[in-house]
Amino acid sequence: MEPIQLGGPHYKICECDCGAEFYGRRNQKYFDPSHKSKVNNAKRDKRNEKFKPWFDEMIISYRALQIGIKNVDKDNWVYIGKLTKLGFDPEVATKGLTGKDGNRYKHILDLAFRLSDDKKYVQIFKYK
Numbered sequence: 001m002e003p004i005q006l007g008g009p010h011y012k013i014c015e016c017d018c019g020a021e022f023y024g025r026r027n028q029k030y031f032d033p034s035h036k037s038k039v040n041n042a043k044r045d046k047r048n049e050k051f052k053p054w055f056d057e058m059i060i061s062y063r064a065l066q067i068g069i070k071n072v073d074k075d076n077w078v079y080i081g082k083l084t085k086l087g088f089d090p091e092v093a094t095k096g097l098t099g100k101d102g103n104r105y106k107h108i109l110d111l112a113f114r115l116s117d118d119k120k121y122v123q124i125f126k127y128k
């Protein structure tokens with residue numbers, strides 16, 4: 001492949017492993033910004049890989065809550081067994097918040113939940 005004249009006098013081979021040859025500035029490592037993005041995205045994906053099991057648990061619990069909220073009673077309670085059989089984990093990593101009612105809730109995105117004192121029921125609210 002014939003090297004492409006680009007932004008400078010220095011002969012380069014793109015460091016993203018695409019094999020592109022070009023002439024660039026002394027400190028230019030990549031053929032163009034899209035090749036640099038490709039490398040940075042791959043680094044980021046590798047960094048985030050170890051968080052995937054947590055994310056998966058969060059997604060599973062969130063889906064269970066989405067189904068659960070359709071089955072709550074008039075005070076927004078649902079039997080926890082209906083959620084745990086869908087993979088819901090009340091200890092899932094979440095953020096906490098204090099509701100207008102003064103109770104402490106956990107939440108995933110738009111769904112807030114808390115356990116009853118006997119831990120048999122889950123109260124679920126959708127909030128904005």
Ligand SMILES: [Zn+2]
Pocket residue numbers: 014015016017018019020030031035
């Ligand atoms: Zn490249």
